Amino acid sequence: MAERTQRQRAGRPEDEATSDTAASPGDVAEARRRREELDDLLDEIDEVLESNAEEFVKSYVQKGGQ
């Protein structure tokens, strides 16, 4: 396990911090794509989330099973 751990660490090309500061155009496009996707997702959640969500959660009680 120890050797494996070492190798994992050593095997990482760069630290995440490095790639953050030197973001490539591809990274920027990917970040934008993710943001837009997430916005659409949030619109959908607002649309389909139970209107009485708090009430629904409070009354959601199950019997224990296996």
Place this chain on the structure above:
Amino acid sequence: MAIAKVCGLETEFGIVVRGAENNPVTASALLINAYVAEAMGSVGFDREDESPEVDARGFRRALTLEPDPEVESMMANAVLTNGSRYYVDHAHPEISIPEVTDALEAVIWDRAGEEIVRRSMLAAGRALPDGAEIIVHKNNSDGKGHSYGCHENYLVDRALPFGRVVGGVMSHFVTRQVFCGAGKVGCEAPGREPSDVEYQISQRADFFEEEVGLETTVKRPIVNTRDEPHCDPERYRRLHVIVGDANMSETATFLKVATTALLLAMVEDGWWDRIPLLANPVSAIRQVSHDPSLRATIALADGRRATALEIQWGLLEAARRYAGLHGLEPVGQAVGELALAQWEEVLTGLEHDPESVADRVDWVAKRRMLDAYSVRHGVGPGSDRLRAIDLQYHDLRPERCLADRAGLRRLVDPLAVEAAVLDPPTTTRAYFRGRCVGKYGRSVVSANWDSIVFDLGHDPLRRVPMMEPLRGTRDHVGTVLDESPTAAELIRRLGS
């Protein structure tokens, strides 16, 4: 040589009724009966031979005088034409998918089970007063300390000592949640406050209190010892796994089953000494679940510490070496190769950029929704609206299900899932069971995992045993079934 890893899944669903009396037992029965009434050809499930009290360690549980909660659940219990069992267990509807031979088939019939539940909700709705509905969730907890399971079953060679099985799977069961945890808002661990943990990886981890044991409803053990093989007990065990979450992501279900089956094959082939042992599995399973940053280390039996991801990398590496030397036949060569590739992809993603696996890992997909929703609406930890998103991620109503909207990757063909609602797998005895129920339903008195009883119209009843999970496949009995117009003819041909 490891034996074929025949496997299956059993999911207990959460259930509520809105607009009518909220009794989960009668609602579960109504749900199932409404479906069965609409779908042709299901028969009663014969539980005569079931003995859940038999323990893999070789002893029986002392009988108690507690009322048996399963007695009242006998009210709905059906075997479907796809070879699965659909019944009320405790106060939940449960589907046990048919036996399958690999993890991709497991995903197909698991998804078919979701579709059966959706059709059941519609069928039950027609039987309920206007405005009332039954709502079913594929989750494992109500957020208030009550849990229900998604169990897995794997065929294991009886010759393998049970202690080897335990050692072989324990570190995996504690750490595999990094890719197959379904995510949960809050904490339900005994003695802890709900707010102690804002968000955790697993739905189930809070409920495990023992390393190894027979229980399933209290003091749940990480490795369950139920020894009820439902097949030839001289040759096989059925490892009954209760520690997993129900997954909405196909990749999560796939990897959960494929990696576990692969590890069991490795243990059977003598590779148990490549698998790390943990110092305190019960505390470790919660440590891992309560740390979505994936940085916490857990103690190994040899005194070292490692993160869950490091342990998973170690298991993957061992599995790769095993595959190189032994091949992957016990889990299906192509399916095994797919599993190794996906396993690596998902671990890499979790390590470097967790959001990159939001399309495959449920807890990451759910966390992404929760975080984004918190920002947009300015709600903080403890908000019931966040709990509602958690719950609704698992809602099986198409118009409400948030998992359906999370952009999760499909791994199997939707047409295969559609077919699996009615058709059994072709690769196990489930083929024989499902075809018999579909074709000779009226003559089938009862069906069990390992037998079918026919009434041919004259005494005595005829019991066809199915003690070998890999007999009764399409290759084996397809022609006989096709060519036998009646159950009597089938029995005659099987006997000759």
